Amino acid sequence: MKLARINLFILIFLSMMKDHHCEPVWNLAFNKSASQSKKFGRNVAQNSVDGNDGPVPSHGSCSDSVGLIKHKPWWEVDLAQDYYIKGVAISQSNYNPVYKYLTHNFTIDIYGENKTIDDAILCYYQEEQAEMSQTKLYLCVKTIKGRYVRITVHGQPGDNEHVMFCEVKVFGSYESVSNFVKMEGTEIANEPFATRNLSGIAECAMRCHALSKCHVFTVKRMSDIYKCKIYTTTFLVANSTGNPDEVIFIL
Known part of the structure; x- marks a missing residue:
């Protein structure tokens, strides 16, 4: 079970790194x-x-x-x-x-x-x-x-x-993307389902992937940790041009 979780973590991390080189949505x-x-x-x-x-x-x-x-x-x-x-x-x-x-x-x-x-x-x-x-x-x-x-x-x-x-x-x-991709020019208005302080983006992705109801998560760098927020329902901020401190990913 532990090995399977590690493999899942690696697969999500690699797919996210690939998507960083694709155009965001x-x-x-x-x-x-x-x-x-x-x-x-x-x-x-x-x-x-x-x-x-x-x-x-x-x-x-x-x-x-x-x-x-x-x-x-x-x-x-x-x-x-x-x-x-x-x-x-x-x-x-x-x-x-x-x-x-x-x-x-x-x-x-x-x-x-x-x-x-x-x-x-x-x-x-x-x-x-x-x-x-x-x-x-x-x-x-x-x-x-x-x-x-x-x-x-x-x-x-x-x-x-x-x-x-x-x-x-x-x-x-323009391109077909899979797994988690960045979402540009918007902010989330509602409260997250869960908030965690984690070691990186990929760990936040793994938490979201493991929760069937999760389809959006955000990550904000806080000195030596990442604040991870997981959402099961998503409302967007009106007329937002995006929050530069918080990166939004959608599944």
Whole structure:
């Protein structure tokens, strides 16, 4: 058992060193072309990739597509070329949850260049309603190669649903990456599941790898130790440009 743990530690460490030489994941959606099934008011699709994730729709920072659920209202961003996509962060509005503006019962689908939505691969599905004014990172079930990212609300038959976001960030890279990779230009808002003082990045990766619920960890150098934080749910800081003292890795 001890030998197996050492081998696991070495494999994770080597894969992380390899990934340090690859491009880190970053937000691919910023200022890219966006569209939606139907515009509602002045809340155009492009508002959700303008870099402003302020939660107040009346300030012009959110998109909104509305329609009967039989038409499956959707929002989509064109990344201009194929990338290897790890996850999608969605910023919700500050509207009261009793209204149907907070995303619920939705899918995130990805399809590639010269493909159609019928060829899309499911990145993530969530049934419960998102939280108001929160930015949550949804990690794909696996890394997916694609150019188009579509978010569709399914809802209940006969319902009139909104697809409203105040920002959508698509995290990925040019190259296919495996295991843990660095996440650029963002910070984590919620409290970690666990915090440990460890000897290095690879040891923190091993702790995360051993916990099935862990998909993100951060590392901060503190003189002769590393402060390791492990997360099982991830909310991002609004309008963050990143914390230079803390490195974020996603699985």
